Amino acid sequence: MTHNPSPALSPLLSVRGLSKHFPVMSRGFRPKVTGVTKAVDDVSFDLAPGETLGLVGESGSGKTTTARCILRAIEPTAGQVLFRLPDGRTVDLASLSDRALKPLRQHAQMVFQDPFSSLNPRMTVGDIVGEPLVIHRLARGPELAERVAETLRRVGLKPEHRVRYPHAFSGGQRQRIGIARALIMRPSLIVCDEATSALDVTIQAQVLDLLKELQAEFRLTYLFVAHNLDVVRNFCDRVAVMRRGKIVELAPTARIFAAPEHPYTKLLLSAIPSSDPDVPMNFGVAEELAKLDR
Amino acid sequence: MPDPAELPLLEVENLSTGFFTEDGVVPAVDGVSFSLMRGRTLALVGESGSGKSVTAYSILRLIQPPGRITGGKILFRSARAGEIDLAALGEKSEALYKVRGGLISMIFQEPMTALSPVHSVGSQIAEAILLHRKVDKKEARRLTVEMLGQVGIAQAEMCFDQYPHELSGGMRQRVVIAMALVCRPELLIADESTTALDVTIQAQILGLIKTLQRGLGCSVLLITHDFGVVAQVADDVAVMHHGKIVEHGTVRAVLKNPQHAYTRALLEALPSRRVRVA
Numbered sequence: 425m426t427h428n429p430s431p432a433l434s435p436l437l438s439v440r441g442l443s444k445h446f447p448v449m450s451r452g453f454r455p456k457v458t459g460v461t462k463a464v465d466d467v468s469f470d471l472a473p474g475e476t477l478g479l480v481g482e483s484g485s486g487k488t489t490t491a492r493c494i495l496r497a498i499e500p501t502a503g504q505v506l507f508r509l510p511d512g513r514t515v516d517l518a519s520l521s522d523r524a525l526k527p528l529r530q531h532a533q534m535v536f537q538d539p540f541s542s543l544n545p546r547m548t549v550g551d552i553v554g555e556p557l558v559i560h561r562l563a564r565g566p567e568l569a570e571r572v573a574e575t576l577r578r579v580g581l582k583p584e585h586r587v588r589y590p591h592a593f594s595g596g597q598r599q600r601i602g603i604a605r606a607l608i609m610r611p612s613l614i615v616c617d618e619a620t621s622a623l624d625v626t627i628q629a630q631v632l633d634l635l636k637e638l639q640a641e642f643r644l645t646y647l648f649v650a651h652n653l654d655v656v657r658n659f660c661d662r663v664a665v666m667r668r669g670k671i672v673e674l675a676p677t678a679r680i681f682a683a684p685e686h687p688y689t690k691l692l693l694s695a696i697p698s699s700d701p702d703v704p705m706n707f708g709v710a711e712e713l714a715k716l717d718r
Numbered sequence: 719m720p721d722p723a724e725l726p727l728l729e730v731e732n733l734s735t736g737f738f739t740e741d742g743v744v745p746a747v748d749g750v751s752f753s754l755m756r757g758r759t760l761a762l763v764g765e766s767g768s769g770k771s772v773t774a775y776s777i778l779r780l781i782q783p784p785g786r787i788t789g790g791k792i793l794f795r796s797a798r799a800g801e802i803d804l805a806a807l808g809e810k811s812e813a814l815y816k817v818r819g820g821l822i823s824m825i826f827q828e829p830m831t832a833l834s835p836v837h838s839v840g841s842q843i844a845e846a847i848l849l850h851r852k853v854d855k856k857e858a859r860r861l862t863v864e865m866l867g868q869v870g871i872a873q874a875e876m877c878f879d880q881y882p883h884e885l886s887g888g889m890r891q892r893v894v895i896a897m898a899l900v901c902r903p904e905l906l907i908a909d910e911s912t913t914a915l916d917v918t919i920q921a922q923i924l925g926l927i928k929t930l931q932r933g934l935g936c937s938v939l940l941i942t943h944d945f946g947v948v949a950q951v952a953d954d955v956a957v958m959h960h961g962k963i964v965e966h967g968t969v970r971a972v973l974k975n976p977q978h979a980y981t982r983a984l985l986e987a988l989p990s991r992r993v994r995v996a
């Protein structure tokens with residue numbers, strides 16, 4: 425392994441007691457709060473510089489909400505998100521004011537499953553990739569154009585592509601555009617939320633290789649949110665398994681897959697259909713999960 | 719004359735389906751041949767856009783303009799209706815109506831494709847039974863509850879009166895399977911029917927399809943992009959690429975010893991088989 429994260433290094437990110445509760449509303453004419461969904465419920469973990477931590481779990485387990493709280497795309501209900509800045513200072517992203525937060529956002533970026541769903545379809549690839557620099561007033565004019573061209577090249581696209589629209593691109597190329605938009609900010613942390621989940625396997629393999637190359641070149645740290653356990657096994661140094669807002673197990677990847685400790689992890693792994701017909705899968709996993717809850 | 723039970727239930731010969739768009743013809747399915755024996759499961763696997771769904775839609779004659787079948791045969795040897803070339807049937811022929819109405823059933827990735835949001839799930843299944851079997855309303859209800867039980871829904875009586883939006887994704891897919899199976903199809907086509915589900919629910923639905931298939935003795939055409947699903951559920955597999963079948967064989971032969979370079983490339987790209995990226 426080229427980047428063996430040393431435990432001696434102080435963490436780039438320390439999440440402590442992170443929670444996010446959403447109110448549950450009654451239906452009807454005058455909705456009332458009838459309870460809370462504990463989407464994230466007292467989550468703690470560290471992320472070493474240069475490390476890739478996989479965050480896995482079934483849909484609704486709280487992966488995206490965790491990611492969004494860490495980047496303060498939404499307000500956490502409780503907890504700390506201690507983030508070490510390039511100048512060595514450590515800040516709590518969870519408690520900073522919006523104003524104090526804004527100049528720090530460049531250091532932690534996100535790559536989504538569908539990078540353009542929230543963007544104006546009339547933006548060109550160049551606008552999309554360059555926009556974060558414009559918003560943060562970090563570059564303009566020829567310098568902006570140069571950085572966009574350089575970043576496009578770095579993710580395997582052509583500088584000429586900047587005048588085109590994203591819908592003209594294949595799924596894999598669109599994901600490269602999303603990566604370029606994150607990379608152009610020179611972040612130290614990138615949170616990937618199901619970034620390769622919608623891609624065909626051959627394209628997925630290429631995008632994963634690209635993420636690894638970029639990690640080595642720019643000393644990136646990844647929080648890699650995914651529901652595909654095979655991808656996480658192949659890509660991550662450590663894995664955190666989430667269920668119902670909590671991390672039930674966190675361990676080095678090899679250990680999670682070879683000797684899972686938590687009964688939920690064991691069941692989840694047993695449900696993966698292996699492409700080796702001689703490795704049977706557990707068709708009865710849902711019933712066993714129900715027993716686990718009783 | 720050979721025993722008809724030894725002939726394939728479905729034999730697709732040189733099937734071609736194209737879309738005649740303003741930009742030219744898209745040869746979505748381009749000379750495809752495969753056969754599916756009675757009681758077996760054949761997986762059609764390939765990357766997105768390779769022509770899997772168009773093949774399935776062609777079999778049920780669901781291709782809409784600007785698409786059409788441009789050549790080939792789709793021989794379906796029904797135990798109940800005899801041998802039919804689906805490709806040659808008229809759009810409004812009675813035979814096609816019969817085929818769609820119960821000889822061949824299809825389930826899709828998105829269960830809501832097959833469900834009406836404004837009717838209870840039970841009434842929808844009972845409706846299908848009334849349409850295709852000579853039973854009264856009371857018997858249709860009884861058969862529906864029985865079927866809901868068979869697909870593993872514990873409180874089948876209660877489920878009968880629920881609406882699709884009140885059910886989880888996995889439950890909806892079971893309802894759709896129940897609906898697909900009430901008419902005792904000879905062939906079940908499942909198009910990415912577990913792709914959107916969590917692995918634990920996927921395991922349950924795949925197990926259900928396997929169990930029901932054995933119980934009912936029907937054949938399954940399983941369409942998927944996931945070689946894991948192929949390995950765990952199918953007997954035979956056909957690998958599609960650019961509208962053509964590049965390799966066809968038993969699951970064990972193809973997955974353990976792929977002959978075609980494209981199959982090998984696909985298998986090598988699987989995250990579970992790739993050397994760990996470091």
Ligand SMILES: Nc1ncnc2c1ncn2[C@@H]1O[C@H](COP(=O)(O)OP(=O)(O)O)[C@@H](O)[C@H]1O
Pocket residue numbers: 446447461462463481482483484485486487488489490
């Ligand atoms: N904006 C929101 N309002 C209310 N509930 C939400 C909201 N976002 C997420 N949730 C709920 O929080 C839980 C976790 O969701 P999410 O983080 O998206 O899970 P995952 O990414 O693991 O699929 C789910 O029960 C979801 O319905």
Ligand SMILES: Nc1ncnc2c1ncn2[C@@H]1O[C@H](COP(=O)(O)OP(=O)(O)O)[C@@H](O)[C@H]1O
Pocket residue numbers: 737739744745746764765766767768769770771772773784785
């Ligand atoms: N209505 C349509 N008009 C034009 N092309 C179509 C249409 N439907 C499908 N195609 C084309 O047919 C090819 C095969 O599609 P499909 O069978 O859906 O692929 P798969 O199911 O393997 O992902 C694709 O190239 C797709 O673009």
Ligand SMILES: [Mg+2]
Pocket residue numbers: 487488489
């Ligand atoms: Mg999510």
Ligand SMILES: [Mg+2]
Pocket residue numbers: 770771772910
């Ligand atoms: Mg398809």
